[in-house]
Amino acid sequence: MKALLEFQDHLQKSRRIVALVGAGLSVSSGLPTYRGTQGLWKNFNMIDLATPDAFYIDPGLVWQFYSWRRFNALKAKPNKGHQAVSQLAQIKGNDYITITQNVDGLQSRSGHPKHNLYEIHGSLFELKCTSFTCNYTDRDNFTNPLTPALADTEYEYDSKRKRRDLDTDQSISPQFRPVKELAELDLPSCPACNELLRPGVVWFGESLLLLVIDQIDNFIEEDHVDLVLVIGTSGTVYPANSYVDRIKLKGGKVAVFNTDIDQDVLEGKVSNTWGFKGDAAETLPLALK
Ligand code: BJW
Ligand code: ZN
Numbered sequence: 674m675k676a677l678l679e680f681q682d683h684l685q686k687s688r689r690i691v692a693l694v695g696a697g698l699s700v701s702s703g704l705p706t707y708r709g710t711q712g713l714w715k716n717f718n719m720i721d722l723a724t725p726d727a728f729y730i731d732p733g734l735v736w737q738f739y740s741w742r743r744f745n746a747l748k749a750k751p752n753k754g755h756q757a758v759s760q761l762a763q764i765k766g767n768d769y770i771t772i773t774q775n776v777d778g779l780q781s782r783s784g785h786p787k788h789n790l791y792e793i794h795g796s797l798f799e800l801k802c803t804s805f806t807c808n809y810t811d812r813d814n815f816t817n818p819l820t821p822a823l824a825d826t827e828y829e830y831d832s833k834r835k836r837r838d839l840d841t842d843q844s845i846s847p848q849f850r851p852v853k854e855l856a857e858l859d860l861p862s863c864p865a866c867n868e869l870l871r872p873g874v875v876w877f878g879e880s881l882l883l884l885v886i887d888q889i890d891n892f893i894e895e896d897h898v899d900l901v902l903v904i905g906t907s908g909t910v911y912p913a914n915s916y917v918d919r920i921k922l923k924g925g926k927v928a929v930f931n932t933d934i935d936q937d938v939l940e941g942k943v944s945n946t947w948g949f950k951g952d953a954a955e956t957l958p959l960a961l962k
Contacts, residue, residue, distance in 0.1 A: 680947045687899035694773040697905020701954035702749040733855030739872040740823040751783030754954035757961045759785040799873025802863040809865040822859035898925040905953045
């Protein structure tokens with residue numbers, strides 16, 4: 674309780690704030706995280722699904738994975754944690770940014786203003802042409818399924834899940850299971866040049882959009898950031914994980930919202946750091962009010 678009051682006092686006094694968001698925020702909306710026992714990478718190695726090489730080797734497999742992810746994200750609804758973040762973003766305006774690593778679009782759908790939201794790993798609902806000579810990009814494409822062949826993937830997955838739900842009478846962590854081999858002709862193609870389209874997400878080894886990185890760097894460097902909220906992320910992926918240390922080094926305070934938090938943080942032994950353990954969809958609305 675003391676920690677909560679101290680945090681809320683600092684939140685009130687903070688002029689410039691950053692929120693760094695990860696997959697944990699969407700868990701209570703029904704979407705899995707990446708790592709850990711319930712994570713997306715449990716059954717599949719990310720090297721086989723979320724790298725440019727994976728797409729080059731088997732675009733059909735990778736498209737089935739992303740088609741399934743689009744389908745689940747479209748069914749999911751933003752939760753109270755997304756809403757609390759969006760409200761803070763509305764109130765703080767230009768002195769605030771949300772950096773979300775999530776590609777599910779839920780933060781935006783919860784009413785977050787566009788000008789201070791950065792989706793640094795892209796979006797499941799963006800499509801990009803794979804040709805180097807064509808810069809076709811389709812944003813906010815919510816078509817589902819994207820091609821008739823990808824429809825079968827979703828149907829197969831969904832019917833399996835319903836059956837298993839009925840058997841066990843409990844909710845289960847969704848897992849991706851590709852159902853068939855797909856040829857390039859079955860996959861989304863570019864309306865401008867007819868080459869293969871790819872999901873507009875950032876894979877390992879790929880550069881983040883430099884314009885976005887520059888804007889975030891400017892926000893962090895141009896003036897002192899008083900507070901960084903670290904929400905539902907394992908902090909394993911660069912460059913997202915570097916922002917917290919950069920802010921902390923310059924004297925900013927840190928508040929972590931996660932189901933898994935170091936005991937030292939919880940006991941107040943880490944300087945300038947608060948920890949709020951639990952589902953971020955529940956802890957954020959309480960802490961940010
Ligand atoms: C809850 C909860 C609840 C659960 N409530 N909390 C060696 C080789 C090649 C590259 C590298 C290398 N070493 C380093 C690199 C760089 C690499 C990297 O960082 N690798 C590390 C793994 C070592 N990074 C890159 O390659 C990046 N590009 C780059 O660096 O380019 C150079 C450059 C930089 C800057 C400017 C210009 C150029 C690109 C990284 C792209 C990451 N892409 C992915 C996939 C996106 C597409 C897709 O979705 O399929 O992004 S990977 C995946 O990890 C996804 C996520 O956004 C990201 C972060 O994951 P997140 O959100 O933290 O999830 P989890 O599962 O890890 O954690 C969930 C947390 O929630 C846990 O803590 C739980 O406890 C918690 N939780 N339930 C609150 N209810
Ligand atoms: Zn094209």
